[in-house]
Amino acid sequence: MADQRNFDDRDGWIWFDGKLVPWREAQVHVLSHALHYASSIFEGQRAYNGEIFKLTEHSQRLRKSAELLGFEIPWSVEQLNQACKEVLKANNLVDAYMRPVAWRGSESMGVTAPDAPPHVAIAAWEWGKYFDPGKAERGLRFDIAPYRRPAPYTAPVHSKASGLYMICTLSRQHAEKRGYDDALMFDWRGQVAEATGANAFFIRDGELHTPTPDCFLNGITRQTLMDLARKRGIPVIERAIWPEELETFQQMFITGSAAEVTFVGSAGPWNFEVGDMSRQLAKDYDDLVNGRLANA
Numbered sequence: 001m002a003d004q005r006n007f008d009d010r011d012g013w014i015w016f017d018g019k020l021v022p023w024r025e026a027q028v029h030v031l032s033h034a035l036h037y038a039s040s041i042f043e044g045q046r047a048y049n050g051e052i053f054k055l056t057e058h059s060q061r062l063r064k065s066a067e068l069l070g071f072e073i074p075w076s077v078e079q080l081n082q083a084c085k086e087v088l089k090a091n092n093l094v095d096a097y098m099r100p101v102a103w104r105g106s107e108s109m110g111v112t113a114p115d116a117p118p119h120v121a122i123a124a125w126e127w128g129k130y131f132d133p134g135k136a137e138r139g140l141r142f143d144i145a146p147y148r149r150p151a152p153y154t155a156p157v158h159s160k161a162s163g164l165y166m167i168c169t170l171s172r173q174h175a176e177k178r179g180y181d182d183a184l185m186f187d188w189r190g191q192v193a194e195a196t197g198a199n200a201f202f203i204r205d206g207e208l209h210t211p212t213p214d215c216f217l218n219g220i221t222r223q224t225l226m227d228l229a230r231k232r233g234i235p236v237i238e239r240a241i242w243p244e245e246l247e248t249f250q251q252m253f254i255t256g257s258a259a260e261v262t263f264v265g266s267a268g269p270w271n272f273e274v275g276d277m278s279r280q281l282a283k284d285y286d287d288l289v290n291g292r293l294a295n296a
């Protein structure tokens with residue numbers, strides 16, 4: 001059973017700047033730069049049967065996200081991989097969600113940032129499905145988000161930066177207050193972009209369509225799913241998708257390390273069915289992460 005207490009009050013070990021510390025001692029100061037100016041980036045990854053899926057890709061993206069915010073993580077991809085494995089082992093976890101995070105600390109205060117290396121921490125815990133499995137099986141109900149993904153010239157959009165999640169939290173909360181499960185976000189041009197924490201896919205007449213990730217994360221799950229679809233001979237079309245087109249799609253699902261492959265039954269006024277192709281791809285993904293398919 002997963003621990004239901006606050007996230008700062010649990011048993012276990014967290015990797016913190018190079019060593020494992022007791023969970024409750026993994027603390028930051030209130031005058032941390034990250035807390036005031038959002039100089040923080042993170043990863044979300046899952047371990048299945050003791051293996052962290054696409055670990056190297058996640059460690060590479062952690063370093064890349066930091067670089068896009070102007071700081072360099074003082075640990076190599078290899079060292080980060082090793083640290084993630086240590087965290088899993090120290091906490092006796094085999095199926096887990098993992099959260100590496102890097103941030104500017106309290107070395108200085110002000111908009112300009114110190115050249116000091118950032119801090120890095122890695123936590124892991126048991127976390128079931130990201131969405132209610134019953135609702136997901138029927139297809140989630142999506143609202144249309146009040147916020148749009150920003151233009152690449154207004155924010156470091158390819159960084160998994162905490163600051164970029166402000167509009168995701170607001171959009172998801174707005175959706176939940178209105179009785180929806182999540183929201184579909186458009187981008188600054190008005191094109192279909194993604195969900196608040198996952199990428200979006202659509203199926204029409206046996207073809208898979210997905211928006212070009214030019215102002216949001218090109219998710220690791222997204223790339224995996226596209227490979228799985230191509231392996232099945234499904235045409236994969238990455239392109240600009242306008243909302244007017246949504247009524248022409250028969251199926252929709254979202255992908256993410258936390259969300260995995262989750263079916264969507266409606267987005268705003270547009271309805272979708274949970275169809276065979278979505279189910280097949282969700283199964284392929286499940287088989288792959290659980291080691292029942294050769295690595296995509």
Ligand code: PMP
Binds near residue numbers: 197255
């Ligand atoms: N977009 C957003 C906003 C996300 O938070 C995530 C989850 N990291 C994704 C897309 C999917 O990324 P990935 O498949 O690499 O987890």
